[in-house]
Amino acid sequence: MTQERTRSTSTTGAGLFTTGRLLLILSVCSRGGVLLLLCAFALWTEYLNLKVGYNSARLVELSSGKPMRIFYEYSDAFFTMLGDPVQVMQSNGGMTWSIRVMGIQFTDPVAGLSVLVKNRHMPSGFALGLIVPLSLALIFGRVFCNFICPASLFFFSISRLRRLLRHVFYFPEYAVNRGLAWGVLVGGLVAAMIFGHGIWSLILPYFAVGQTIFHGLAFGTLYATVGSIAVFGLVDLCCGNHFTCRFICPTGRLLGFLGRKPLVSVRRNAAACLTRCTSCADICPLDVNPKLDQYRDCSLCGECLTICPGNCLSIGLKKGGQRVDV
Amino acid sequence: MKRRNFVMAFVVGVMLPMIIPLLDKLPARSRFRRFLRPPGARAEKDFLDACIGCGQCANVCPNKCITMAGFESGVENLATPKIVARAKGCILCMACTQVCPTGALEKREPTEAGIRAVRMGTAFVAEDICYSFAGRTCGVCYRACPLPGKALRLGLFEQPHVDPDHCVGCGLCEQACVHMPQAIRVISTNELAMGSYTGTN
Numbered sequence: 001m002t003q004e005r006t007r008s009t010s011t012t013g014a015g016l017f018t019t020g021r022l023l024l025i026l027s028v029c030s031r032g033g034v035l036l037l038l039c040a041f042a043l044w045t046e047y048l049n050l051k052v053g054y055n056s057a058r059l060v061e062l063s064s065g066k067p068m069r070i071f072y073e074y075s076d077a078f079f080t081m082l083g084d085p086v087q088v089m090q091s092n093g094g095m096t097w098s099i100r101v102m103g104i105q106f107t108d109p110v111a112g113l114s115v116l117v118k119n120r121h122m123p124s125g126f127a128l129g130l131i132v133p134l135s136l137a138l139i140f141g142r143v144f145c146n147f148i149c150p151a152s153l154f155f156f157s158i159s160r161l162r163r164l165l166r167h168v169f170y171f172p173e174y175a176v177n178r179g180l181a182w183g184v185l186v187g188g189l190v191a192a193m194i195f196g197h198g199i200w201s202l203i204l205p206y207f208a209v210g211q212t213i214f215h216g217l218a219f220g221t222l223y224a225t226v227g228s229i230a231v232f233g234l235v236d237l238c239c240g241n242h243f244t245c246r247f248i249c250p251t252g253r254l255l256g257f258l259g260r261k262p263l264v265s266v267r268r269n270a271a272a273c274l275t276r277c278t279s280c281a282d283i284c285p286l287d288v289n290p291k292l293d294q295y296r297d298c299s300l301c302g303e304c305l306t307i308c309p310g311n312c313l314s315i316g317l318k319k320g321g322q323r324v325d326v
Numbered sequence: 327m328k329r330r331n332f333v334m335a336f337v338v339g340v341m342l343p344m345i346i347p348l349l350d351k352l353p354a355r356s357r358f359r360r361f362l363r364p365p366g367a368r369a370e371k372d373f374l375d376a377c378i379g380c381g382q383c384a385n386v387c388p389n390k391c392i393t394m395a396g397f398e399s400g401v402e403n404l405a406t407p408k409i410v411a412r413a414k415g416c417i418l419c420m421a422c423t424q425v426c427p428t429g430a431l432e433k434r435e436p437t438e439a440g441i442r443a444v445r446m447g448t449a450f451v452a453e454d455i456c457y458s459f460a461g462r463t464c465g466v467c468y469r470a471c472p473l474p475g476k477a478l479r480l481g482l483f484e485q486p487h488v489d490p491d492h493c494v495g496c497g498l499c500e501q502a503c504v505h506m507p508q509a510i511r512v513i514s515t516n517e518l519a520m521g522s523y524t525g526t527n
Contacts, residue, residue, distance in 0.1 A: 041385045048388050086388075090421055093385030098427060100382060105427050111378050115428055119375040123429045179332035183339020191343040197378045198395075198404025202346050211394065211405065214381055224396050224404075248342075 019315055020305025027146045027301060031153040038096065038150065038210055042217035044089045047075050051085065095210030096150060097200070097251075098129070105129035109137075109258075110185070110251050114192045114200065134258065141259035142286070145245060145252050146299035151205035154229070155245055158236045159285060173240045175287075176247050185250035202228040204251060205244055242285040246297075256286075256297040265295040266304065267316025280304035280313065350401040357400045361408035362497055362514045364392055365416060365444040366423035366431040370516040376430035379405030383422035383431065391416050391497075409446070411497025411512045418444065418472055418496050441472060447495030447514040449478070449488045450523075456509035458485040467510050470502035486510060 050072055063069040079085040094100050097108035107129030115122055136143055145152050162171045184203065191199045201207050208225035215223035232244045245252050268290050281289040288298045290313055305313050364383050367373045384392040384407055391414035395403040409416055420436040434440040449467075457464040465484030471477055477493040478486050486499075488510075497512045513523045 045385070045388055045390055049390075090386050090425060093382040093425060094380045094427075098378060098380035098382070100425065100427070107427070111380070115376070115378060119428070121376075121429075123427065126427045126429075129427065177331045177335035179335035180339040180342075183336040184342050185339075186336075187340035187343040190340070191346065195347055196374055196402045196404060196406070198401070198406060199343060199346055201379055201405040203343055210381070211379075214384070215394070218384070218390065219393060223394075 018305065020302040020307075020313075023300060023302030023305065023315075028153070028156070030147045031150055031156075034096065034148055035150045035153065035209075035213075037101070038213045039217055041093050042214045044092070045218070047072075047079070048086065048089060051076070095214065096148070096206040097204060097210070098126075106132055108251065109133055109254055110188075110200065110204065111197075114189060114197055117189050118193050118197065133255075137255045137258040139259075139263045140300060141262035141265060141295065142252060142255045142297055142299040143259075144255055144299075145249075145286070146301045149206045151209045151229070151232070152245060154209070154233065155205075155236050155242055158233055159241050162237070162241060171241075172238065174243070175240065178247070178253065180247050181250055181253035184248060185254060188250060201225055205229065205232050205249060206251075208232075245285070246287055252286075252297075260296040262295060262298065264300075264315065264317050265298055266290050266300070267314050268293055269312040269314070272310050272312035274310045274312075277309060279307045279309065283307045347401050350397055358398045359400070359403075360514070360517065361395070361399070361410050362416070362446045362495060362512060363516070364407050364409060364422045364431055365418060365420060365446055365494075365496075366426075366434045367446070368430060368432060370519070373430050374402065374406065376428045377406050378428055379407075380427065381405075381407075382425045382427065383407050386421045386425050388419060388421060389414060389417045392422060409497060411447075411500040412508055413501070415470075415497030415499075415501040415512075416446065417498070418494070441494060442492070444494040444496070445515050446497070447512045448490045448493050448518060449495065449499055449510050449512050451486050451488060452509045452511070455505055455507075456486070457505060458483045464504065466502045466504050467499035470498040472496060472498060 050068075063072075076085070079088055082088045091103035092101055098111050099106050105125055105128065107126055109130060112122065112127070112130050115126070133144065165171075188200060188203050201211050202225060205228075208228045211223050211225040212229060215221050215225075232248070235248070236243050240246070266288075273291070278291060281291050283303050284290070285301065285303060286297045286299055288295060288304075290298075290304050300315065305315075363370075363373060364387075368376065379394065381394060384394055391409050392407045393410070395406050395408045397404065399408065407422070418436065418441050420434045420440060423431045423434040426433075434443065451459075453459045461483060463483045465480060465486070467486050468474055468478050468480050468484060473492055473494065477489055478499065479489060481487055495512045495515070499510045500508050500512050503510050517523050
């Protein structure tokens with residue numbers, strides 16, 4: 001009886017924009033935004049050069065009606081809106097793992113660990129940059145992976161490709177122990193101590209994406225990190241859905257550990273949950289099982305919310321051990 | 327059994343990052359190390375300890391002379407900022423020193439006092455190939471120098487004479503040199519400290 005009722009609500013009551021679909025759209029938009037931001041950082045110095053060149057009257061004369069002039073005028077209007085263009089450019093920059101947006105420093109926890117281990121000294125600004133990423137992980141869990149990491153957009157598209165071609169090709173699905181990612185973290189720290197922090201640019205997928213974008217756009221050259229991205233993509237195709245995010249990426253493992261008891265997470269309505277259905281655990285890209293109320297590693301991607309036939313999953317707030325609806 | 331799986335996976339994971347140094351197949355001699363660090367860089371070892379390769383200095387450089395090193399400079403210099411003076415010298419705007427989050431580059435001001443405190447390297451003149459020393463008046467390096475008359479002094483036929491006490495090693499003279507290969511070279515402070523460069527001024 002209960003099952004009959006929930007089935008009917010899932011087909012008639014759910015609109016076009018359910019929470020799950022909204023989360024999916026939001027995650028793609030925000031990761032795309034981060035990607036665009038990285039591209040903008042690499043191209044802004046070009047704009048500055050244009051500005052210097054444009055200030056000569058002869059160039060103004062020559063460029064009338066040219067697309068370059070239109071580009072210049074729009075970007076100039078945009079930057080003037082934000083403030084002094086030179087200052088705006090100096091307050092933004094960096095790769096994903098340590099980035100400065102509007103003068104505020106955001107530090108990757110792995111970068112912080114690496115500096116702490118190798119340098120044994122952290123400037124206060126760099127240490128303060130840890131606050132936002134760590135509190136995000138403590139409150140929401142692994143949301144960095146789903147809303148900020150630009151490499152995860154690449155892995156997301158690979159997982160969609162796997163789903164699209166699942167009747168044409170055979171895609172294997174392997175699982176290894178979580179110890180692998182912890183090992184990569186410790187091994188990376190040891191390698192960083194011996195060889196240098198640059199090692200991380202090939203280990204961390206998002207850092208590799210940042211380096212590749214920067215080199216491609218700012219210098220027009222291919223960087224060694226392209227190879228690392230290709231290897232991660234191949235691993236995702238041949239070893240499992242989101243294999244890199246689940247089993248290799250040390251940042252994901254660290255953030256998953258920090259956010260193992262998130263304040264905000266997926267909440268299950270046990271009364272409406274279908275007894276023998278495991279679709280949420282099957283579709284989860286990060287091996288979370290909402291069926292058993294385990295939310296370690298949950299990145300709030302919303303895949304389980306869209307697939308749940310009983311419509312019993314929602315995003316909820318945990319308060320004093322008891323979960324309440326938002 | 328579960329703990330054993332964890333330990334085995336952990337050991338495999340620790341080995342994975344160690345593959346990267348193995349990719350660095352270049353022999354030590356053929357590595358490209360003749361580059362400068364951005365202005366305000368600490369001593370080479372301290373610099374490498376602090377620099378995380380976040381790329382903010384390269385992002386902010388208006389002259390685009392700061393590039394990020396790849397495998398060509400060895401695995402220890404991977405993703406660290408470098409300046410190849412012959413390609414593009416540093417204009418000493420000090421924007422990179424203002425943004426460095428880890429203190430690998432010490433903060434400097436773009437004033438004359440700030441510029442004088444910079445020690446990226448020292449210029450060396452190869453007198454056997456320099457045009458001015460062959461009697462053909464050139465003086466291009468002198469005109470490129472940010473501290474003309476102090477770091478670089480002119481002699482007969484505009485022959486350049488470097489003063490190592492004042493030369494900041496920005497590399498603008500090397501960029502400007504019209505001789506091919508360059509008759510004036512900036513050798514980084516690190517290379518001079520290692521004593522591998524045998525030129526004289």
